Every structure is written in structure tokens, then in C-alpha cells.
Amino acid sequence: MIRGINKQNIFEDEDDRQRFLETLGYYKTLSSYLLYGYCLMGNHIHLIIKGMNESISQVIKRISSSYVYWYNQRHERCGHLFQERFKSEAVETDAYFLIVLQYIHQNPLKAGITKDISKYLWSSYQDYAGNPGITDIDFALDGFSNDRTKAVKLFIDYTNENNTDKCLDYTESVGVFDKVVMDYLNEMGITTISQLQRLSKDQRDDVIRKMKEIEGITIRQLARMTGISKSVIDRV
Incomplete structure (x- = not known):
């Protein structure tokens, strides 16, 4: 999880979010990491990444530095945008992998940003649900079924199940959206x-x-x- 400095918002509009996704895609090719899931929120970002040729720390440094440089140029600001250290945990079992994937896709729902996960455009849910993008979806979907159509349906059903799981939980009590x-x-x-x-x-x-x-x-x-x-x- 990458969080804005002082918990401030890190995306002004859709162009900022699109740029961050483009940055993810660019360094995915350059650093050869696997991206299993993502969710862009207002002031933090969830990523499920497996480092290959580089450490996770180096990967996040590349991504964040590139995005901050672009963001500061575009919005005529200077200085840090993200907190210095990202927050992370290891995902060591297939079962927990699915829990984490479900959790980050439900973030916008639990935050009250949307009432329908499928309507939120800034997470890897869209890639899994039938609109492939930069996410490496095979590992998760193959865990549901070898039949891709069936796997997608099972994934959608699983993602929309009610649960109380908390993974690197970041919550704030807000009276006004x-x-x-x-x-x-x-x-x-x-x-x-x-x-x-x-x-x-x-x-x-x-x-x-x-x-x-x-x-x-x-x-x-x-x-x-x-x-x-x-x-x-x-x-x-």
C-alpha cells in the first residue's frame, strides 16, 4: 500500500489515475514484475506485486518517483507526494492471495465510493471480469477453474461476497464523503x-x-x- 504524505489525496482527476496506470504498465515491462491486482483510491493505492528481476522496494521506487515527477509538473507543485515508506506484507498461500485480491477490489465499496464494484473503473477488477489490461490475471482465475468462462463467473461471485477481512487495513471515520x-x-x-x-x-x-x-x-x-x-x- 502506497499512501499520500500526511494522508493527502494523490489523484486530482481521471487523467492522474490514467497516468498512474500507464506508469504501472511501463515499469511492469521494464522491471519484469508480475502485477496480480491493484486499486487506486483517493489518497492511497493497493498493489499485489511479485518482484522478478528487482526487489519490491526498487519497483515501488521506480513507479512512485516517475508518477510524482509527472504529477508535480502537471499541477505546478514541488516536494513529496507519497509517504517515504510503503506498507507491505508477504502473501504466502493461495488462500490468502484470494483474500487479499478480494479485499482490495472491495475497497471502493467499503469506502462508500461506489455501490457496485463492477462500476468502479480504477481497479484490476475490470481486467478480471472480462476487459484484460495490465493485470496478470491467469494465476488467480486458474485457481477458480480451468474453464475461463466459469472461472470469471466464480471470481465475480467470490469478489462480491460479504466479508470482514482486513489486509493492511487503512480506514478513517468520515462523516462527509x-x-x-x-x-x-x-x-x-x-x-x-x-x-x-x-x-x-x-x-x-x-x-x-x-x-x-x-x-x-x-x-x-x-x-x-x-x-x-x-x-x-x-x-x-
Whole structure:
């Protein structure tokens, strides 16, 4: 799991997400790693990767450095975007592999981003469900059945089962969905977080005050979404 620094969002829009997937695909060829699954969330990314010619640390460094360089250029910002160290665990059995795969595909559902996993475009679920992309899907699907059509159906059924599994769990209690906050920012003429970060101190503080008026929003959520520290927001 790769997380934004100070838990801030790491994707401004679909172009950012598409660029990250392109980066995954590029280094997949260059570093020869296997990508079994992914899910792009607002401020963190889940990857199931098997290193081949390079260590996982080197692979993640390549991916993150490339994406951050592009992101900073595009959004006219500088500095770190991701926390220094990714969070990881080894997947040592086939059974746990399927649990982890199911867990990351259910992330958008459990976060309240979507009510239907199949409608979420930014995870490897789409690759498994019939639209092959950059994901290495054979290992998982062969575990369900040698018949590919049957395997896909079994995979879809399994992915949509209710469960309480937690793998590298990253949760936050949020009273207001991020989209509501972002819509409110858009109404104030702010279309991206980087635009907010470039405002003068007085302008920025005025925006923060107005956002804090939203019932249910927390200082932690504002800090995560804006990249502005909790102490600064608290003082404002």
C-alpha cells in the first residue's frame, strides 16, 4: 500500500489515475514484475506485486518517483507526494492471495465510493471480469477453474461476497464523503487541490474556514484532502 504524505489525496482527476496506470504498465515491462491486482483510491493505492528481476522496494521506487515527477509538473507543485515508506506484507498461500485480491477490489465499496464494484473503473477488477489490461490475471482465475468462462463467473461471485477481512487495513471515520467536500470547493472556483495550495495565505485560510462550516467534516479529513497540516487548519 502506497499512501499520500500526511494522508493527502494523490489523484486530482481521471487523467492522474490514467497516468498512474500507464506508469504501472511501463515499469511492469521494464522491471519484469508480475502485477496480480491493484486499486487506486483517493489518497492511497493497493498493489499485489511479485518482484522478478528487482526487489519490491526498487519497483515501488521506480513507479512512485516517475508518477510524482509527472504529477508535480502537471499541477505546478514541488516536494513529496507519497509517504517515504510503503506498507507491505508477504502473501504466502493461495488462500490468502484470494483474500487479499478480494479485499482490495472491495475497497471502493467499503469506502462508500461506489455501490457496485463492477462500476468502479480504477481497479484490476475490470481486467478480471472480462476487459484484460495490465493485470496478470491467469494465476488467480486458474485457481477458480480451468474453464475461463466459469472461472470469471466464480471470481465475480467470490469478489462480491460479504466479508470482514482486513489486509493492511487503512480506514478513517468520515462523516462527509470526499466528493461532497470537493463539490463545495468547486463551487468556490477551486478545481484542484494544487490550486488551493497555491493561494495566498489569506485566501487559503478563508477557504478553510468556509470548508469547516460543512457539517460533519473533520480537521483530519481536511488535512488529508488538502495536504495542509492539521496544526495549520486547527489554528485557522
